[in-house]
Amino acid sequence: MKIRAYGLAIFLIVFLFGGIAVSQQLGWWKTTSTKVPVTIQSGDFAGQADPMDIRGSYKFTDIRDNFDIPLADLGSAFQLSESQAATFQAKELESIDFGDPQKEIGTGSIRMFVAFYIGMSPDQITLSDLPQSAITVLKEKGNLSESARAYLDNLNL
Amino acid sequence: MEKTALASRKRSQRIRIIVQIIFFALIALTALNGYLETIGISIPLISQASLHALCPFGGVVTIYSLVTTGTLVQKIHSSSLVLLGLAGIFSILFGPVFCSWLCPLGSLQEWLGKLGHKIFKKRYNHFLHPKLENILKWFRYPVLVWVIYVTAQSGQLLFANVDPYYALFNFWSGEVAIQAIVILGLTLLGSLFVERPWCRFACPLGALLSLTNLVRIFRIRREPSTCINCKKCDSACPMKIRVSGSSIVRDLSCNSCMRCTSDNVCPVPDTVEMKH
Numbered sequence: 115m116k117i118r119a120y121g122l123a124i125f126l127i128v129f130l131f132g133g134i135a136v137s138q139q140l141g142w143w144k145t146t147s148t149k150v151p152v153t154i155q156s157g158d159f160a161g162q163a164d165p166m167d168i169r170g171s172y173k174f175t176d177i178r179d180n181f182d183i184p185l186a187d188l189g190s191a192f193q194l195s196e197s198q199a200a201t202f203q204a205k206e207l208e209s210i211d212f213g214d215p216q217k218e219i220g221t222g223s224i225r226m227f228v229a230f231y232i233g234m235s236p237d238q239i240t241l242s243d244l245p246q247s248a249i250t251v252l253k254e255k256g257n258l259s260e261s262a263r264a265y266l267d268n269l270n271l
Numbered sequence: 272m273e274k275t276a277l278a279s280r281k282r283s284q285r286i287r288i289i290v291q292i293i294f295f296a297l298i299a300l301t302a303l304n305g306y307l308e309t310i311g312i313s314i315p316l317i318s319q320a321s322l323h324a325l326c327p328f329g330g331v332v333t334i335y336s337l338v339t340t341g342t343l344v345q346k347i348h349s350s351s352l353v354l355l356g357l358a359g360i361f362s363i364l365f366g367p368v369f370c371s372w373l374c375p376l377g378s379l380q381e382w383l384g385k386l387g388h389k390i391f392k393k394r395y396n397h398f399l400h401p402k403l404e405n406i407l408k409w410f411r412y413p414v415l416v417w418v419i420y421v422t423a424q425s426g427q428l429l430f431a432n433v434d435p436y437y438a439l440f441n442f443w444s445g446e447v448a449i450q451a452i453v454i455l456g457l458t459l460l461g462s463l464f465v466e467r468p469w470c471r472f473a474c475p476l477g478a479l480l481s482l483t484n485l486v487r488i489f490r491i492r493r494e495p496s497t498c499i500n501c502k503k504c505d506s507a508c509p510m511k512i513r514v515s516g517s518s519i520v521r522d523l524s525c526n527s528c529m530r531c532t533s534d535n536v537c538p539v540p541d542t543v544e545m546k547h
Contacts (some may be wrong), residue, residue: 145318145348189321205446
């Protein structure tokens with residue numbers, strides 16, 4: 115059996131788009147993330163959305179919806195107005211100058227902020243850097259665990 | 272009769288270019304749509320998929336994570352696994368046709384190569400010493416192993432930092448690492464001198480799909496009894512395979528572009544063909 119260029123072109127187009135259509139029907143064709151973090155499987159926070167699974171593509175509104183944190187608190191923590199915070203994506207933090215070149219503020223900072231805000235302790239998460247404004251918001255509004263509060267106090271020292 | 276055969280050849284050469292343009296445009300429009308989405312606009316009927324979601328190589332790097340933890344590597348979506356499956360089926364049937372017919376980065380290198388051919392004429396694709404080329408063509412296999420290893424170790428898509436495909440369709444976004452832009456620039460510049468430099472020497476997906484040349488069902492076959500030994504197939508092969516040297520092409524570099532066949536450069540009908 116011989117394959118010519120025309121036949122191959124038709125085969126590729128039909129089977130590529132056909133394969134994608136079938137995978138869509140089967141629910142396998144996903145090209146964007148669902149903006150819902152995985153849930154924690156064990157320990158005190160079992161069943162809770164995992165802050166460590168927050169992705170750079172999450173908007174602050176996704177974080178608000180998943181972790182029940184007011185948009186105003188998220189905005190204040192990262193020096194954004196509430197209207198800016200509504201459309202802000204976690205990965206965009208890297209482009210903001212927080213005035214301290216020693217600190218790497220990015221998606222990891224959001225994960226840590228959320229984790230501390232909902233009461234998780236430092237040994238349950240991957241630590242990152244936080245801007246001073248986030249530390250202030252956490253101390254005033256967050257449901258801080260004792261170890262998280264001690265950790266933040268140490269940072270300030 | 273002669274004229275009909277010539278017209279048929281021209282059509283045959285055009286069809287692959289048309290398919291390449293369709294897929295290049297689809298990916299470019301999808302990338303543009305992803306950017307427009309951030310400012311509240313979208314192009315009707317065009318996907319808003321992430322670019323990583325539309326490359327089968329994402330499926331390769333996430334397999335380890337999928338097997339060991341049941342999750343996909345960050346930035347990779349299940350569509351990459353679907354595309355990997357389809358590219359795998361195509362390759363087992365026809366060899367790495369994904370590279371020569373569908374991959375937009377491969378197409379762009381090829382188009383720049385046509386420009387290089389016009390500039391340098393016969394010197395095009397002959398700048399590298401054959402011995403050096405023979406060494407370089409194996410480099411993409413360690414690249415494949417390295418990318419799979421570092422992704423498995425880190426759980427992150429570190430390859431995105433050097434990936435010219437991602438850089439090509441995202442260079443304006445500020446999300447592309449400088450190394451990736453440099454590699455893209457070198458690839459595009461290199462394409463003016465050498466045929467598909469990224470595909471031949473560095474592409475890890477090309478490395479994986481090339482292995483199907485050992486087992487593919489439809490192969491490039493030469494019929495020695497009708498071959499006039501003009502060696503036009505050898506000169507036409509962008510991968511510099513000596514098609515005239517054997518009756519079946521098994522070289523791992525073959526990407527099934529079909530330029531060597533009787534539908535294209537081979538002047539004798541039914542002599543060099545892709546067949547079972």
